[in-house]
Amino acid sequence: MSEERSGANILVESLVRQGVEFVFGYPGGAVLPIYDALFQDERIRHILVRHEAGAAHAAEGYARATGKPGVVLVTSGPGATNAMTGVADAFMDSIPLVVITGQVPTSVIGSDAFQEADTIGMSRHCTKHNYLVRDPAQLAATIDEAFQIATTGRPGPVLIDIPKDVQIASALWHDGAPQRHIRYNPRERAEAGDIARAVSMIAAAERPVLYTGGGVINSGPRAAELLRELQAKTGAPVTSTLMGLGAFPADSADWLGMLGMHGTYEANMAMNQADLIVCVGARFDDRVTGRLDAFAPNSLKIHIDIDRSSINKTVHVDLPLVGDCAQVLAQILDGLGDHQTRDLSDWKARIDGWKQRNSLSYPRSEDAIAPQYAVQRLFEMTRDRDPIISTEVGQHQMWAAQHFHFFAPNRWLTSGGLGTMGYGLPAAIGAQCGHPDKLVIDIAGDASIQMNIQEMGTATQYRLPVKVFILNNEWMGMVRQWQELTYESRFSNSYSDSLPDFVKLAEAYGWKGIRIEDESQLDAGIQGMIDHDGPVIVDCLVAKDTNCFPMIPSGAAHTEMLLHGDEVVGTVSDEAKALV
Amino acid sequence: MKITQSASERHVLTVTVDNEAGILARIAGMFTARGYNIDSLTVADITENHSVSRITIVTNGPPEVVDQIRHQLERLIPVHKVVDLTENGPYVERELALIKVAGTGEKRVEALRVAEIFRARPVDTTTESFVFELTGAPQKIDSFIALMRDLGLVEVGRTGIVGMIRGATEA
Numbered sequence: 001m002s003e004e005r006s007g008a009n010i011l012v013e014s015l016v017r018q019g020v021e022f023v024f025g026y027p028g029g030a031v032l033p034i035y036d037a038l039f040q041d042e043r044i045r046h047i048l049v050r051h052e053a054g055a056a057h058a059a060e061g062y063a064r065a066t067g068k069p070g071v072v073l074v075t076s077g078p079g080a081t082n083a084m085t086g087v088a089d090a091f092m093d094s095i096p097l098v099v100i101t102g103q104v105p106t107s108v109i110g111s112d113a114f115q116e117a118d119t120i121g122m123s124r125h126c127t128k129h130n131y132l133v134r135d136p137a138q139l140a141a142t143i144d145e146a147f148q149i150a151t152t153g154r155p156g157p158v159l160i161d162i163p164k165d166v167q168i169a170s171a172l173w174h175d176g177a178p179q180r181h182i183r184y185n186p187r188e189r190a191e192a193g194d195i196a197r198a199v200s201m202i203a204a205a206e207r208p209v210l211y212t213g214g215g216v217i218n219s220g221p222r223a224a225e226l227l228r229e230l231q232a233k234t235g236a237p238v239t240s241t242l243m244g245l246g247a248f249p250a251d252s253a254d255w256l257g258m259l260g261m262h263g264t265y266e267a268n269m270a271m272n273q274a275d276l277i278v279c280v281g282a283r284f285d286d287r288v289t290g291r292l293d294a295f296a297p298n299s300l301k302i303h304i305d306i307d308r309s310s311i312n313k314t315v316h317v318d319l320p321l322v323g324d325c326a327q328v329l330a331q332i333l334d335g336l337g338d339h340q341t342r343d344l345s346d347w348k349a350r351i352d353g354w355k356q357r358n359s360l361s362y363p364r365s366e367d368a369i370a371p372q373y374a375v376q377r378l379f380e381m382t383r384d385r386d387p388i389i390s391t392e393v394g395q396h397q398m399w400a401a402q403h404f405h406f407f408a409p410n411r412w413l414t415s416g417g418l419g420t421m422g423y424g425l426p427a428a429i430g431a432q433c434g435h436p437d438k439l440v441i442d443i444a445g446d447a448s449i450q451m452n453i454q455e456m457g458t459a460t461q462y463r464l465p466v467k468v469f470i471l472n473n474e475w476m477g478m479v480r481q482w483q484e485l486t487y488e489s490r491f492s493n494s495y496s497d498s499l500p501d502f503v504k505l506a507e508a509y510g511w512k513g514i515r516i517e518d519e520s521q522l523d524a525g526i527q528g529m530i531d532h533d534g535p536v537i538v539d540c541l542v543a544k545d546t547n548c549f550p551m552i553p554s555g556a557a558h559t560e561m562l563l564h565g566d567e568v569v570g571t572v573s574d575e576a577k578a579l580v
Numbered sequence: 581m582k583i584t585q586s587a588s589e590r591h592v593l594t595v596t597v598d599n600e601a602g603i604l605a606r607i608a609g610m611f612t613a614r615g616y617n618i619d620s621l622t623v624a625d626i627t628e629n630h631s632v633s634r635i636t637i638v639t640n641g642p643p644e645v646v647d648q649i650r651h652q653l654e655r656l657i658p659v660h661k662v663v664d665l666t667e668n669g670p671y672v673e674r675e676l677a678l679i680k681v682a683g684t685g686e687k688r689v690e691a692l693r694v695a696e697i698f699r700a701r702p703v704d705t706t707t708e709s710f711v712f713e714l715t716g717a718p719q720k721i722d723s724f725i726a727l728m729r730d731l732g733l734v735e736v737g738r739t740g741i742v743g744m745i746r747g748a749t750e751a
């Protein structure tokens with residue numbers, strides 16, 4: 001069937017056809033026709049956020065927790081600029097989003113019209129692709145392609161800028177799928193010859209490590225299963241980036257923990273001493289490699305990545321396998337067949353030696369709650385419920401990565417690449433929309449939580465029982481730590497002055513507020529949070545000046561890890577200071 | 581602290597793209613955003629229905645950076661194909677220049693003589709000036725311009741290069 005419909009209507013129908021359940025958005029002049037088309041439409045739930053950055057992060061959280069694309073709808077100008085942080089965040093972490101922005105009418109584009117901004121220009125380098133649609137007849141095919149681009153290959157945000165007149169003008173709408181020529185065809189399977197080489201490298205390895213990343217999560221649950229199969233077959237130990245946590249179960253004897261700047265001693269030492277590194281959907285990020293010329297110096301490297309441009313970007317690899325993680329892992333497993341892999345007992349014995357260093361151990365004291373202990377208890381008391389954890393950015397994020405443990409993909413939502421404070425609360429809201437019955441907790445810092453704290457209202461409005469667990473150290477802890485370690489403790493502007501009373505703030509928004517001031521209240525506080533059938537803020541007062549260890553200082557090698565605070569000198573060279 | 585730079589090579593890339601709005605900004609912007617160099621860039625549509633354009637980019641950088649440039653270009657959705665001519669065996673590259681020279685007497689005669697040697701064609705003439713059209717490899721154009729400097733050079737316009745693999749096959 002085909003009939004004339006307005007652009008706004010075509011947009012809504014196209015979203016429905018894509019199976020969209022939720023749109024995270026905020027209205028304004030340039031999207032009024034779309035909001036009118038959404039009015040009383042039962043097929044799509046619109047979640048009204050309190051700030052457009054919240055919309056983008058909520059869509060990210062929804063996407064990360066469900067594996068489906070997140071959809072954002074915001075107005076032109078300030079709506080689009082406010083959303084941009086979340087778009088950039090999704091770009092860095094390869095999260096599939098479709099972002100619809102209103103634009104001023106085509107006739108006034110370029111005239112500095114009211115609420116005009118060059119959204120296409122601004123988003124060009126933080127989207128996987130973007131479109132300005134000037135003709136309603138192009139809308140259906142554009143939206144269709146946008147979803148395909150956002151969700152296939154290396155996922156990412158795709159932005160569609162729709163001028164107001166295009167939303168109002170009409171075009172033919174066909175019920176069937178719009179005819180378009182498919183121009184985006186990412187390669188999903190690796191070459192057979194390369195697989196054969198990979199198989200013989202894996203079979204010959206004496207000290208292999210599987211180094212996994214967010215690509216395993218993005219590829220879908222099958223990739224995590226196949227990773228486990230490959231591990232079981234080879235016996236190789238597994239480490240993961242921040243983004244990949246959950247792909248491999250943290251209770252496995254062969255789990256090394258996270259690697260990199262705040263990774264475990266055993267993970268970093270294993271990377272340094274390995275003779276073969278199989279990188280699965282990770283990208284040799286600077287937070288992972290430490291000093292490049294000292295990174296895994298004596299190993300062969302196989303790199304599985306669907307994005308060719310990730311290969312050899314920072315670290316030269318011996319064998320690139322360009323393709324989807326799940327498909328390439330299946331190809332490798334096929335190839336391995338009954339191949340005998342090496343006996344790894346010597347290698348594992350060395351790893352056990354490194355594990356003995358107990359690099360995640362931390363001091364406890366009578367006077368204050370150790371933040372790591374709070375995370376540990378939070379983990380122990382919630383693990384049976386298979387919770388979804390989001391975080392903000394800072395020390396608490398690293399402590400969550402170190403001391404909360406994950407057993408399945410899509411349970412861990414964090415801003416890795418961009419490191420965006422303010423991500424965690426809206427991401428938790430998005431995740432809760434997708435999983436209404438799950439326990440969703442944002443592990444937060446006292447500074448980060450204030451960046452999108454307005455989203456408390458969103459949770460209240462939609463009765464989303466998200467929990468925010470603040471490790472309140474009264475500092476921008478991670479900044480304070482770097483100032484202590486590299487600027488001789490000159491704590492310039494890193495104190496969280498004038499903090500609100502988080503309990504009263506919770507109550508003001510209709511949430512429950514719980515304060516934990518002493519270790520003796522910790523378990524009861526956590527239990528109170530779990531038991532409350534609604535949103536809760538827990539303001540957990542922790543030790544104020546704890547640093548996050550272990551740590552590889554800027555510009556240092558994996559082997560130069562600081563395990564504890566007493567190894568810290570407090571100053572570094574300008575070269576080290578200049579590193580990111 | 582000093583900031584160090586590494587040695588670079590010149591490469592000529594041809595990029596076939598969908599001829600859509602904003603494509604040049606997308607390509608040029610990718611170069612600036614990632615800190616790559618563009619020495620020259622030319623673009624024109626090459627199909628009958630104007631749907632596909634060919635862009636020729638001259639860039640320079642260390643080999644691993646040039647490799648990255650190619651893959652970053654391939655990652656853009658409207659890009660169909662990227663060929664590094666410099667890596668793909670012998671190729672020709674040509675550039676067109678318009679060069680205005682003003683002068684009278686001996687200098688004017690000399691300019692015309694040099695132009696003949698270079699096979700530059702006068703496409704506009706007044707009693708005291710020429711506009712020469714010259715096609716060739718960029719070095720040839722450079723040399724011609726250098727000679728014209730002493731002979732009354734007024735203005736130079738260059739297209740930037742286009743390039744193509746030698747032989748019968750498409751790159």
Ligand SMILES: Cc1ncc(C[n+]2csc(CCOP(=O)(O)OP(=O)(O)O)c2C)c(N)n1
Nearest residue numbers: 394395396419421445446447448476477478
């Ligand atoms: C939007 C944004 N601005 C600034 C930063 C830089 N930054 C990184 S961590 C941090 C401090 C975070 O403090 P808090 O949320 O209290 O967490 P803590 O480190 O104390 O656990 C800052 C300012 C950032 N990551 N994101």
